[in-house]
Amino acid sequence: MAGSSVRGEAPAAGDKASPEPRGEGTSDGRGRHGGGGGRRRSGGRGTGRARRSRRALRWSATVLAVVIVGTAGAGYLYYQHLNGNIKKDALNIGDEKDRAAQTEANAAGQTALNILLIGSDARNTKENQKLGGAKDTFDGPPLADVQMLLHVSADRSNMSVVSMPRDTLVDIPKCTDPETDEEYEALTRKITNRSLSRGGPGCTVATWEKLTDIHIDHFMMIDFSGVVSMADAIGGVPVCVRANVYSHTSDGKGSGLKLKKGTTSVKGKQALQWLRTRYGFEDDTDLARAKAQHQYMNSMVRELRENATLSNPNKLRKLAEAATKAITVDEGLGSLKKMYDLANELKKVPTERITMTTMPNRYVGERVEPTEDATKLFRLVREDVALDGKDKKDKKKTTETPATEDKAAADGEIAVQVHNGTADATLGAARGRATAVKELLVGKGFTQAVADPSASTTEKTTVVRYPSADLQGDAERVAEALGIPRSAVKKSTDVSGITLVVGADWRSGTTYEAPKEDDTTPESANALNASDKTACMKVDPAYTW
Numbered sequence: 001m002a003g004s005s006v007r008g009e010a011p012a013a014g015d016k017a018s019p020e021p022r023g024e025g026t027s028d029g030r031g032r033h034g035g036g037g038g039r040r041r042s043g044g045r046g047t048g049r050a051r052r053s054r055r056a057l058r059w060s061a062t063v064l065a066v067v068i069v070g071t072a073g074a075g076y077l078y079y080q081h082l083n084g085n086i087k088k089d090a091l092n093i094g095d096e097k098d099r100a101a102q103t104e105a106n107a108a109g110q111t112a113l114n115i116l117l118i119g120s121d122a123r124n125t126k127e128n129q130k131l132g133g134a135k136d137t138f139d140g141p142p143l144a145d146v147q148m149l150l151h152v153s154a155d156r157s158n159m160s161v162v163s164m165p166r167d168t169l170v171d172i173p174k175c176t177d178p179e180t181d182e183e184y185e186a187l188t189r190k191i192t193n194r195s196l197s198r199g200g201p202g203c204t205v206a207t208w209e210k211l212t213d214i215h216i217d218h219f220m221m222i223d224f225s226g227v228v229s230m231a232d233a234i235g236g237v238p239v240c241v242r243a244n245v246y247s248h249t250s251d252g253k254g255s256g257l258k259l260k261k262g263t264t265s266v267k268g269k270q271a272l273q274w275l276r277t278r279y280g281f282e283d284d285t286d287l288a289r290a291k292a293q294h295q296y297m298n299s300m301v302r303e304l305r306e307n308a309t310l311s312n313p314n315k316l317r318k319l320a321e322a323a324t325k326a327i328t329v330d331e332g333l334g335s336l337k338k339m340y341d342l343a344n345e346l347k348k349v350p351t352e353r354i355t356m357t358t359m360p361n362r363y364v365g366e367r368v369e370p371t372e373d374a375t376k377l378f379r380l381v382r383e384d385v386a387l388d389g390k391d392k393k394d395k396k397k398t399t400e401t402p403a404t405e406d407k408a409a410a411d412g413e414i415a416v417q418v419h420n421g422t423a424d425a426t427l428g429a430a431r432g433r434a435t436a437v438k439e440l441l442v443g444k445g446f447t448q449a450v451a452d453p454s455a456s457t458t459e460k461t462t463v464v465r466y467p468s469a470d471l472q473g474d475a476e477r478v479a480e481a482l483g484i485p486r487s488a489v490k491k492s493t494d495v496s497g498i499t500l501v502v503g504a505d506w507r508s509g510t511t512y513e514a515p516k517e518d519d520t521t522p523e524s525a526n527a528l529n530a531s532d533k534t535a536c537m538k539v540d541p542a543y544t545w
Contacts (some may be wrong), residue, residue, distance in 0.1 A: 034542075079336055085324035088334040090178040091219065093199050094206025097468055097493055098173040100215040110154035112384045113345065114214055118201050119146025119275075121193075141197030144204045146275075146293065149214070150481070151381045156348035158386040161356045162210075162377060163293065165286045166193040168361060169369045173210045175203035191367060201328065211370070212378040213491060223327040231271035233322035235301045239274055239292075240267050240536035246441065246545045247273070247280035254279040258545070263536075271296070273441060278484040280543035287358060287368075292537055294356035298530040301351055302415040310543075354530035360522050373522035378521060383487060387521045408477035411445040414498065416478055419452040421459030421501040429456035430507040437502050440510050444481050452499075461515060462503040465492040474498055483512045 004104065008329050043422060092099060104346045105111045116373070120142045144166070153162045172187040177199035184198040195204040205216050247254035257280065259266075263524035266274050273291055282288035322338070329372050360373035377387075385391060408414070418438040424427040434451040441449035462484055466475035472491070475498050482500075492499075505515050521527050 014311045036369065037458075044356060053158065082320055082324045083336050085321070086334060086336070086339075087328040088331050089200050089328055090202040091330035091332065092205045092209065092211065092216070093175045093178055093202035094173040098206060098210040100209040100213045101469060101472060101491060103215045103217070106154045106384070108155070110156075112154040113152040113342075114216045114381075115150040115152075116201075116205055116208055116219040117146070117148040117150055118196065118204055118219060119227075120146050120196060120221055120223045121145045126149050143193040144196035144201070145193050146235065147192065147204065147208070148293075149208060149212070149216070149381070151214075151384075152346060152349065153386060156345060156385050158284075158353040158388060158390070159346070159349045159355070160381060160387040161294070161297070161354070162381060163290045163356070163358045164192055165290060165359065165361060167286055167367050167370050168192045168359065169364060169367050170207055170211050172198065172203070173206050175199040175206055177217045178202065182201075189369075202330075212382070214378060214382050218330050218333045220333070222326050227272045227275060227326070229322040230266050230319075230326050232266045233319040234267065234300065234304065236265035236267040237271060237296055237303055238263050239296055239299060240264075241539055242536050243539040243541075244538045244545050245277075245537075245543055247277045247543060249279060266296075280540055282538045284540055287361075288537075290358045291528070293537045294358075295537065298354070298356060298528065298532065298535070301354065301530050302533070305351060332485050352529065352531040353388060353390065354388070355521075356528045356530070357387060357521065357525035360524035371524065373524045376518075376522055377525050378525060379487075380521065385519045387525070389520060391519075408473040411477065411481070412447045414446055414448060414474045414478060416441060416446055416449040416498050416500055417452050418449060418500045418502065419454070420456040421462075421503050422507050423456050423458045424460070424504040425458075427504075427507075433502045433507065436510075437500065437506075441478070441481070441500075446478065446481065457501075459501045459503040461505045462512060463501050464489045465495045465501065467491070467493060467495050471498055483514070485514050487517075488514070 103112055103114065135288055147164045147166065149162045149164075151162070153159070168191065169189045170192045172190055172192070172195050174186040175184045175195075175198045176182070177184075182199070184203070184503050187194070192204075192207060195207040201219050201221050205219050208214070209216055239259075241259050241261060243261050245257065247257040255273040255276040255278070257270065257277045276289070277292055278284055278286060278289045281292055329339070333342060357377065360371045360377060362371050363367035380387060416438075418434045418441065420429055420434040422433050434456075438449045438451040464475045464479045464484060466472055466489070469491070472489070475489050476482075476486055478498060478500060479486060505514050
């Protein structure tokens with residue numbers, strides 16, 4: 001394979017605390033389907049059509065800035081040549097059972113978009129090796145050291161970005177390399193950045209879907225050299241530090257970033273250093289690095305949307321060339337036409353409605369794991385709730401989870417196991433609840449309902465779980481019969497059939513009253529709005545000069 005020749009597990013060292021991220025972007029050699037060049041199409045000048053084209057190109061540059069690819073919409077400039085630059089890979093290479101259900105349209109017929117942004121630390125070229133350092137890792141398995149989920153609301157009124165720290169402990173599903181058919185067995189509680197080395201970006205997508213139950217429509221991946229070329233093409237992005245900073249230690253740690261206090265416009269290698277800096281920002285952790293990345297992306301969005309010089313065709317051509325060479329995408333985004341269509345969707349979101357967040361987490365030794373707040377944040381994204389809190393009051397009515405297209409069987413043919421999950425921190429389990437709710441179901445015509453005789457567990461809210469997509473319609477029918485909202489119907493590989501877990505919110509009675517959900521973004525997500533120009537990184541005093 002052209003990119004990373006080693007497709008096995010990440011080395012054992014990958015499980016140790018990484019002193020510095022190995023990269024930002026795409027494994028350059030995943031261009032399995034990238035074509036060659038083509039005929040050039042010159043862009044005319046001096047006509048109304050040309051002016052409209054330049055406006056369109058500037059908009060494309062603007063909206064795709066948030067995904068660090070700038071101007072995929074530059075398809076009006078030597079279209080076929082740029083089309084041939086684009087590299088493609090499989091979207092999801094995990095097992096079907098670990099995949100999230102397709103995102104359904106809301107009541108207005110609109111569908112949200114979810115795009116996974118991946119920064120690879122691949123050192124598969126001399127340029128990437130030079131930029132990334134760590135000579136002993138040349139051409140080794142790439143790691144997904146930057147992972148951000150970009151969610152565009154169904155009505156295109158807002159956009160949310162959720163970063164996952166690279167050292168997050170997750171369950172990585174079984175993945176199959178689409179080119180070699182090599183299988184990588186599932187892993188339990190391993191750091192998420194290892195997913196990229198298990199068959200490609202499609203395994204990172206599969207890992208996100210398994211963790212969040214959010215269907216991912218597309219991915220975009222970029223590597224060290226891609227970041228540098230894109231940053232050069234953009235022409236500089238303003239970033240801010242509260243004190244002089246030099247990310248460097250006597251034993252070779254640090255990104256090498258050296259900035260004076262205040263605001264500096266960074267580009268090229270310096271932009272890459274900013275995005276990689278861990279030592280020197282705040283508490284010298286991956287969490288601080290995520291904040292710096294959010295500041296950079298927000299500033300880049302503002303810069304491109306406000307910078308009129310991007311109407312210059314030569315600047316746009318340079319940006320388009322860099323963008324198409326820098327990224328690897330899934331087949332669904334594998335042409336300029338498809339990327340331009342995406343750009344037209346993204347440009348509808350105003351800057352002040354873009355919100356950057358970090359997955360809430362807690363430390364487990366030198367690693368982190370998702371918290372209850374992370375579960376809530378994923379639910380908000382899954383249910384298309386704006387993270388800036390500015391949704392219209394009546395939006396919930398048009399964004400309720402719609403029924404699946406999977407048709408339910410007749411009630412009497414649906415097998416349901418009812419489990420008692422009513423125990424909580426202060427009260428023991430309500431005795432007989434599984435049997436009582438089973439009888440309630442039987443009375444409603446679900447004659448195959450049975451009570452689970454196993455010991456009761458703790459489930460905060462009542463939930464209906466199902467193992468595979470072919471049972472989703474049946475699970476939703478069970479929920480409907482009991483007045484349980486569709487948002488409480490969850491796909492889960494922990495069950496072998498439809499399982500109703502009676503939670504602590506339904507300890508008695510025959511009528512279920514769904515608890516009112518809190519749709520505010522958790523404070524632990526460290527939300528940052530793209531229009532905030534006051535963001536400035538705190539510097540660890542040990543790294544000042």
